[in-house]
Amino acid sequence: GDSVTQTEGLVTLTEGLPVMLNCTYQSTYSPFLFWYVQHLNEAPKLLLKSFTDNKRPEHQGFHATLHKSSSSFHLQKSSAQLSDSALYYCALDPNTNKVVFGTGTRLQVLP
Amino acid sequence: DMKVTQMPRYLIKRMGENVLLECGQDMSHETMYWYRQDPGLGLQLIYISYDVDSNSEGDIPKGYRVSRKKREHFSLILDSAKTNQTSVYFCASSLVGNSDYTFGSGTRLLVI
Numbered sequence: 001g002d003s004v005t006q007t008e009g010l011v012t013l014t015e016g017l018p019v020m021l022n023c024t025y026q027s028t029y030s031p032f033l034f035w036y037v038q039h040l041n042e043a044p045k046l047l048l049k050s051f052t053d054n055k056r057p058e059h060q061g062f063h064a065t066l067h068k069s070s071s072s073f074h075l076q077k078s079s080a081q082l083s084d085s086a087l088y089y090c091a092l093d094p095n096t097n098k099v100v101f102g103t104g105t106r107l108q109v110l111p
Numbered sequence: 112d113m114k115v116t117q118m119p120r121y122l123i124k125r126m127g128e129n130v131l132l133e134c135g136q137d138m139s140h141e142t143m144y145w146y147r148q149d150p151g152l153g154l155q156l157i158y159i160s161y162d163v164d165s166n167s168e169g170d171i172p173k174g175y176r177v178s179r180k181k182r183e184h185f186s187l188i189l190d191s192a193k194t195n196q197t198s199v200y201f202c203a204s205s206l207v208g209n210s211d212y213t214f215g216s217g218t219r220l221l222v223i
Contacts, residue, residue, distance in 0.1 A: 009151065032210060034210070036212075041216075042216065043115070043201065043214040043215055043216045043217065044154070044201070044212075044214045045214070046211055046212065049211065089153060089154065093210035097142060097205070097207070097208060097209070097210055098156065098159060098169075099210050099212065101146075101153045101154040101155075103151060103152060103153040104153045104154075
């Protein structure tokens with residue numbers, strides 16, 4: 001079946017350092033991949049969505065590249081900010097309109 | 112402002128009581144969802160509704176049922192709540208064929 005794996009439950013780093021949150025997936029189809037971000041006591045919000053034409057999506061300084069060969073969609077940012085502290089979900093849509101979410105990675109950015 | 116609204120935000124119920132969680136959206140989205148969020152488990156799909164009276168089980172439907180009588184409104188019902196249903200429940204909506212979800216702010220349910 002379709003699944004998303006986020007191996008890191010918690011990532012802690014210092015403000016200004018680069019961010020990379022890992023995401024790998026399994027799917028029978030060529031799915032769309034997503035990153036959702038959830039700040040404390042707020043709703044999850046769409047951060048990024050993969051494109052069909054291999055363009056790299058970017059938003060708020062974050063970007064992710066879909067690598068079909070390795071089934072990965074890692075989230076990256078060159079310099080972490082305190083406001084980036086949140087719960088990040090990687091997710092996929094296997095073209096069924098039923099998104100499958102990973103278990104989430106909590107990013108904690110320290111001053 | 113387009114949004115998904117969940118009521119109530121916080122709820123405490125005793126084991127065995129019935130629970131009604133309500134969700135509304137003002138975007139005329141056809142598809143609506145109920146998820147529960149638990150630490151280490153992420154977001155798990157309980158039910159999906161494709162339109163009025165067109166509902167389908169998600170991955171963890173046991174102990175839950177839903178009702179959708181109007182496109183803009185989707186309810187989650189727990190008949191005889193159990194302590195293991197303590198969780199944060201999120202409602203979401205999307206256009207048909209579109210997996211860009213809009214989530215509500217969640218209902219934090221405690222069953223004691």
